[in-house]
Amino acid sequence: MSKRRTLFIGIVVSIAALLFLLIGINQNRPLLIDESISALFSLxxxxxxxxxxxxxxxxxxxGIGIVGLLMLGWLLVKKWDFFGMGILALSVVLGNEANKLLKNLIGRERPPLEHMxxxxxxxxxxxxxxxxSILYLSIAYFLMKEYDSPSARRWIALGAGSIIxxxxxxxxILNVHYPSDVLGGYAFGFIWTAFWVYVYEALRKRYPQLRTTSRK
Incomplete structure (x- = not known):
C-alpha cells in the first residue's frame, strides 16, 4: 500500500472516530467505550x-520540549534539513495551541476522580x-525516511506507536482523562501530523534544490 493511500485511510478513520466520539460526548452521558476501557485499565x-x-x-x-529539541538537533546536524526543522517545530507548537482551542470549544470536564x-x-x-502523537509520529516519519529496509521501518513505527x-x-491510569479523550487526541494528532507531512513533501517537491542529504 502506498504512503499516500495509507495517510488517506488514516485520515478517514480518524475523522470517523472523532465524529463518533463528539456525538457521544454531546449526549452528556457515560460512553460505553470509556466504561469498557477504564474497567480494563483498573486492573x-x-x-x-x-x-x-x-x-x-x-x-x-x-518532555515534549526535550525530545523535540533533540530531534531538531538531529535534523540540523545530520540532515541539514531546515524545512524539516521548521515543519517539526510548527506542527508541535501550533498543535499545542490547537489543542487548547479545541478543549475550550468542546468544554468537557475532567473525570470526577482523584487525579494522580x-x-x-x-x-x-x-x-x-x-x-x-504529533511529535512522535513526526519523529518516526523523519527516521523512516533514513531506511530502505522494511524491517527497520517497522521497528521505528512500533517504537513510536508504543510510546504514543x-x-x-x-x-x-492516572485518572486525569477519559479513554475517549485519549482516542480523540490520537485522532486529532494523526490528522494534524498528516497535514504537516503533506506540507513538508510539497515544499521538498517545490524546491528540489534544497533537498537534504546526510552529512558525513
Whole structure:
C-alpha cells in the first residue's frame, strides 16, 4: 500500500472516530467505550503508578520540549534539513495551541476522580495524546525516511506507536482523562501530523534544490 493511500485511510478513520466520539460526548452521558476501557485499565496495580507517572512526562511540556529539541538537533546536524526543522517545530507548537482551542470549544470536564498528577485544563482531547502523537509520529516519519529496509521501518513505527500508546494509557491510569479523550487526541494528532507531512513533501517537491542529504 502506498504512503499516500495509507495517510488517506488514516485520515478517514480518524475523522470517523472523532465524529463518533463528539456525538457521544454531546449526549452528556457515560460512553460505553470509556466504561469498557477504564474497567480494563483498573486492573493495573497501583504499585505501577510511579512508572506511568514517569511515562506521562514524555507527553508533558518539558518532555515534549526535550525530545523535540533533540530531534531538531538531529535534523540540523545530520540532515541539514531546515524545512524539516521548521515543519517539526510548527506542527508541535501550533498543535499545542490547537489543542487548547479545541478543549475550550468542546468544554468537557475532567473525570470526577482523584487525579494522580496535577491538571489545570479541560479534558477533550487529551493534550498529552494529541501533542505526543504529533511529535512522535513526526519523529518516526523523519527516521523512516533514513531506511530502505522494511524491517527497520517497522521497528521505528512500533517504537513510536508504543510510546504514543503508553502516554495515552498513562493519562487514563492516572485518572486525569477519559479513554475517549485519549482516542480523540490520537485522532486529532494523526490528522494534524498528516497535514504537516503533506506540507513538508510539497515544499521538498517545490524546491528540489534544497533537498537534504546526510552529512558525513
Amino acid at each position: 493495573v496495580p497501583d504499585s505501577l503508578n510511579p512508572i506511568f507517572g514517569a511515562i506521562t512526562e514524555l507527553g508533558d511540556k518539558q 498528577v496535577e491538571v489545570n485544563s479541560l479534558s477533550f482531547p487529551s493534550g498529552h495524546a494529541m501533542v505526543g 500508546f503508553l502516554i495515552g494509557a498513562s493519562r487514563v
